[in-house]
Amino acid sequence: MAFSFNFDIPLQTTDKCDEEGKVKDENQDHANKSSTIIDAGESVPNKVKEATEHIYTPDALSQIENSVIETVTIGTLPPLHYLNESVFEQTVSERADSENILSQAVTQNSDLISGVYEGGLKIWECTYDLLEYLDDEGETFSGKSVLDLGCGAGLLGILALKRGAGKVHFQDYNSTVIEQFTMPNVVLNTEEESDEEDKEDSNASPPPKRRTLNASPHSLKDHPSFFSGDWTSYLALMQTKDPTFKYDIIFTSETIYNTEYYSPLHSVFHELLAKDGVVYLATKSHYFGVGGGLHLFENFVEEKAVFHMKYLKEVDQGLKRHVVSLSFKKHLS
Ligand SMILES: C[S@@+](CC[C@H](N)C(=O)[O-])C[C@H]1O[C@@H](n2cnc3c(N)ncnc32)[C@H](O)[C@@H]1O
Structure with missing residues (x-):
């Protein structure tokens, strides 16, 4: 089985297409190997995935028990813990996955199936670029x-x-990602015992470890919120919940690979960002196989004439990667 979830933090990128036109993305950034395989499909299905808010349930804890936990440490940032993604590959047959994305990703040997599975079950390398930027800037x-x-x-x-x-707020296209990856990771990072471990871990990148949990997360019920669904439905849901609500900061990493989604993505920024808020976008310069990239997105943003885009960080390791910010043009804020 050649399922390509990323087990390690990537170091550099040399993207290239294989003979089938799928993208192979050899990252070796912080650790070692990884590969990304994007299946754009014949045409991008214009599926609507209705937005849902996911309420934390103790089931999130069961996803963590006996799992291998990884930790990323970048500069002075607090250690960030996450489930080793191999758990999905290893337990695909045992997992309840109502979207059926795990088995589809395995069968199709793909890290991204447009309109079906949008790639959230692994950590993409631009996330690390943005974390490094945030460390440098002390946001x-x-x-x-x-x-x-x-x-x-x-x-x-x-x-x-x-x-x-x-x-x-955490938003992902796939409910499976929210329930089986995002939510457990948040639990991992908010449990009391990790506060203690954070202090111990701050000088070293610890080896992967298996952890059995008995702690209950202390701030989940009233603090973070979790949403799945496509961006158009997500925006509608948020506007229904509270039409005046705005975000000070929107983070988004590796989300502009598909030009079909630029309009709903831009609408989320436009409608949900506070007047003096900032969008931080981390992206590769180009996504082979699906066609999107920073240049096309920048053109789209310029045509809309709502946001000013600023280049904040560039990583040049084969295919260029960027961190940019978007803020409202002065006359609109
Ligand atoms: C390649 S993954 C990147 C995941 C993560 N940000 C990272 O850097 O590791 C792209 C993410 O964009 C989101 N996404 C892409 N297209 C979307 C759409 N049309 N509606 C909602 N979410 C979408 C999915 O949630 C998916 O997890």
Whole structure:
């Protein structure tokens, strides 16, 4: 079985297409191997996945028990814990997955099936670029409302939680991702015992470890919120819940690979970002196989004339990667 979930933190990127036109993405950033296989399909199915809010249930804890836990440590950032993604591959036949994305990803040997599975069950390398940028710049979150849009593992939102954000929302296309990856990761990072371990771990990158939990998460019920569904439905849901609500910060990593989604993505930014808020977008310059990339998205943003885009960080390891920000043009804020 050549299922390609990423088990390690990536180091550099040399993207190339294989003979079938799928993208192979050899990352070797922080650790070692990984590969990304994108299946754009014949045409992108224009599926609507109705937005749902996921209420934390103790079941999130059962996803963690006896799992291998990884920790990413970047500069002075607090250690961020997450489930080793291999757990999905290893337990695919035992997992309740109402979307059936695990077995489809295995069968199709793909990290992304447009309109079906949007890639959230692994950590994509630009997440680490954005974490590094946030470490360099010392972004503060105190009291801010933060959205991790297309969150996958949710490391960006988890950082905001750990750094005192007032409200953190996690959104992913797939409910399976939210329930089986994002939510358990948040639990892992909010349980009391990890506070102790954070202190011990701060100088070293610990080896993967198996952890049995007995702690209950202390802030989940009233603090972070979790949503699945496509961006159009998500925006509608948020506007129904509270038409005045806005985010101070929207994080979004590796979400502009598909030009078909630029309009709903831009609408989320436009409608849900506070007037003086910032979108932090981390992306590769180009996504072979699906066709999107920073240049096309920048053109789209310029045509809309709502946001000013600023280049914040560039990583040049084969295919270029970028961190950019979007903020409202002055006359609109
Ligand atoms: C390639 S994954 C990146 C995951 C994570 N941000 C990371 O960097 O590891 C892209 C994410 O974008 C989100 N996404 C893509 N297209 C979407 C759409 N049309 N509606 C809602 N979410 C979408 C999915 O939730 C998916 O997890």
